[in-house]
Amino acid sequence: MNANIKDVAREAGVSIATVSRFINQNGYVAATTAEKIENAISKLRYHPKKELRKLSNTKAIGIIFPSIKNPLFSELFTYLEINLKKKGYNCTLFIDNDENHKLEDYISLIFDGQIRGIINSSPLKANKVNYPGIPIVTFDRNLGPNIPLISCNNLDGGFKIAKAVVAKKCKKILILSGNRQDYFPITDRIKGMMRVFNYHDLEIKTAYTDFESSEITRKIQIDGLIKDKKYDAICTTDDITALFVREQAKLINYQPIITGFDGTEFISHLFPELITVRQPTEELANLLVKLCLSQIENYRDNIEKKYILPVKLINN
Amino acid sequence: MNANIKDVAREAGVSIATVSRFINQNGYVAATTAEKIENAISKLRYHPKKELRKLSNTKAIGIIFPSIKNPLFSELFTYLEINLKKKGYNCTLFIDNDENHKLEDYISLIFDGQIRGIINSSPLKANKVNYPGIPIVTFDRNLGPNIPLISCNNLDGGFKIAKAVVAKKCKKILILSGNRQDYFPITDRIKGMMRVFNYHDLEIKTAYTDFESSEITRKIQIDGLIKDKKYDAICTTDDITALFVREQAKLINYQPIITGFDGTEFISHLFPELITVRQPTEELANLLVKLCLSQIENYRDNIEKKYILPVKLINN
Known part of the structure; x- marks a missing residue:
């Protein structure tokens, strides 16, 4: 049987609201409380994603890029969009190059039912928490040890x-x-x-x-x-x-x-x-999509955390 | 009192399913039936948008562009995104340059609750029907006499x-x-x-x-x-x-x-x-957003159908 948010709250000895605040990262949670919740999540193998699935029927994947005026990102987006469309998903594109902006603000869009998962390449601030069960994958920017990071070599x-x-x-x-x-x-x-x-x-x-x-x-x-x-x-x-x-x-x-x-x-x-x-933009896009969707369907535990794709010299 | 889809069906003497098919453009409706429904819609001043509003809490505006590898579109998108973000909306970006694709397929995403409105610049096939109540605005491609068309001069x-x-x-x-x-x-x-x-x-x-x-x-x-x-x-x-x-x-x-x-x-x-x-990309983006959102909040009847913004020669 799968644990739900109530089980986590009971195990950690805190309220459901506190667990929700912790997962959503949208309010203050004391460090000792956070540790209790993390332990409870880990013990019960709780994945908020299972609840997320019920929240919304959105087919949008949030794509966060620092710019699309740079041809690298417009080419990468084009491949992402083709690939996600084939799999029945839309692309909600956010342009964000502000290092003071927080990944959590985008994660809260998942809880709001606006998007289902995140493909990121912006220099966002991420907490040390591993965002268990939240489908995220990142290109070229490290968001923490548990979020799959993809780049070229x-x-x-x-x-x-x-x-x-x-x-x-x-x-x-x-x-x-x-x-x-x-x-x-x-x-x-x-x-x-x-x-x-x-x-x-x-x-x-x-x-x-x-x-x-x-x-x-x-x-x-x-x-x-x-x-x-x-x-x-x-x-x-x-x-x-x-x-x-x-x-x-x-x-x-x-x-x-x-x-x-x-x-x-x-x-x-x-x-x-x-x-x-x-940069192998088509292969990068395909891998980003695959890893994001596999987290929506399965769990992040099973996938590698770092992927480096080969590059090719162009020298005329 | 506002007419609903039932009133339209009764007035036109057809089933609700037929009216829905007509509005969604997702199935066959005979020409004579379409005319009856159009007349009923017109007589009752029916606006499907009022019902749409209940369908979904999505904050996404669908943006349909033929490409974003062209810097015109990546610049225009950048301004659209900044402007829509300020107003609390996200941008779901579709890349579509296929003249055989239909506007209705995107309109059905509004009825599915995936997007709230459409800003288009793709050469899509549009029916002669005016898509009453559906928030659409178009840049550089004519989608019919009742959909606001914006371009530069x-x-x-x-x-x-x-x-x-x-x-x-x-x-x-x-x-x-x-x-x-x-x-x-x-x-x-x-x-x-x-x-x-x-x-x-x-x-x-x-x-x-x-x-x-x-x-x-x-x-x-x-x-x-x-x-x-x-x-x-x-x-x-x-x-x-x-x-x-x-x-x-x-x-x-x-x-x-x-x-x-x-x-x-x-x-x-x-x-x-x-x-x-x-091309005045920032002004074009601001106007596209304004006209799209004003249709979400009000009705298209009140707005102009053609907008031409001035251009500037760059001659060094």
């Missing part, structure tokens, strides 16, 4: 890019991050590059241009970095930054090797000479 | 572009449509251009490249059109086609004046020398 992508750059005999290299350098998955991409560059006698400079600042600010930042034309190669951490670099370089008649990351169809066709790494 | 956009091209003393001009030429709003853009070009002694050729074909096919098509380098200006009907033209022209060292249409921030920053027309 960013480390290997950086590695492949750097090998291509070294093969072109570049000596002076600017690594230009499209975001803060401590921001996952940028870190892994740069780490991958450095594993190659460190083995060679090269002059490496790193810098970053803030993705969140206005496009004009980014252009000024890039212009300041490249105006001396001293780099043989400029290795960026995403294709959009690479495109900006190309545009600014063109204005000063400067043609360094430029590398990007993501390799969407849109960018590859606009910028065919770009050295980049293709 | 495509005619004036074409006009402004052509004036800019003539001012640059171009004599030989290729008008390159990014889609079939009979496809709204392409038609109006070209019409606007011709109003200017026809007043001057110019050599005009028109051609089109099919948006739906693969990017490689489009490149081959474009290459065939421009390889003689004989045009002073190439006027496309959207910025993406303009970007493709620039890339192909670059390969053969050819620098004609290139014009686009849409003027999204994304493209304007990547291709700053592009002459284009900016």
Whole structure:
């Protein structure tokens, strides 16, 4: 027999309202109480999802992305939508790039019956609680040890890019991050590059241009970095930054090797000479959908917590 | 007192199921029966929406776009999402570019309680029935005389572009449509251009490249059109086609004046020398939201059926 919320409340010696508050993360629960509830949930193998199923007939999966102006996300969304539609689900798309926003606010939409599960790629704040029974899967942002995390092999992508750059005999290299350098998955991409560059006698400079600042600010930042034309190669951490670099370089008649990351169809066709790494967006989307829906139907306990898909170098 | 579906059935002398089938458009209703029901609806001033409101607590507005890989739609969606979020609604995004698909299939999602209203920009098949009481608003695609249609001033956009091209003393001009030429709003853009070009002694050729074909096919098509380098200006009907033209022209060292249409921030920053027309995406989104929500709260009878927002020439 399956435990319900009443059983959990009884076992933990607290009210149903408190358990609900704990699960929904929508109110204060003292640390000692939270521990009692966690123990009760764990002992009774309680899964709120079983109750969720009764709450709503919604067929919507909540997709939380930091932006869809970036072609990586519009391509990924397109594949997610095709795949979910085939399985009878709709996509409710939230654009959220605010690190102060909480995952719980989206989880409460599941309890409200607005969505059935979550596919996330926004830098949201998540509690240490594992959100038992809530169908969540995340791409590129770590939401905690128990929520399945999917990404491409960013480390290997950086590695492949750097090998291509070294093969072109570049000596002076600017690594230009499209975001803060401590921001996952940028870190892994740069780490991958450095594993190659460190083995060679090269002059490496790193810098970053803030993705969140206005496009004009980014252009000024890039212009300041490249105006001396001293780099043989400029290795960026995403294709959009690479495109900006190309545009600014063109204005000063400067043609360094430029590398990007993501390799969407849109960018590859606009910028065919770009050295980049293709994220397997279709496979990523299929896996995200599979893991999200399998949590709606079954339990998260049975699935792996980390998935890394291979990347492909695009080097014309 | 408000009429309900029973009153309509009694008035029309048909079953409730038949009225429901007529309203939902999910089954066969004979033409004569449809006319009886239409008359009954009209006489009783029946609005199915009043019943819809009880069906569901969903906060989702269905947004139907042909693509989000086109920056126009990703920019428009971003503004729609911001605006709807402020008003307490979520966005369920459907990607659909199939002209054989029916608007009714999306309307049935309203009756299923999956969405509350529809903001459409896909080339869907719509019946002549006016979908009384169903909150729908459409951008750039005509769904029938009673559904509010919003677009930018495509005619004036074409006009402004052509004036800019003539001012640059171009004599030989290729008008390159990014889609079939009979496809709204392409038609109006070209019409606007011709109003200017026809007043001057110019050599005009028109051609089109099919948006739906693969990017490689489009490149081959474009290459065939421009390889003689004989045009002073190439006027496309959207910025993406303009970007493709620039890339192909670059390969053969050819620098004609290139014009686009849409003027999204994304493209304007990547291709700053592009002459284009900016669609007022933020204003378009705000109006689409306002008209959709006002139908959820009130009735469509009270609102205008056609809205044309002004455009701005971007000519650096």
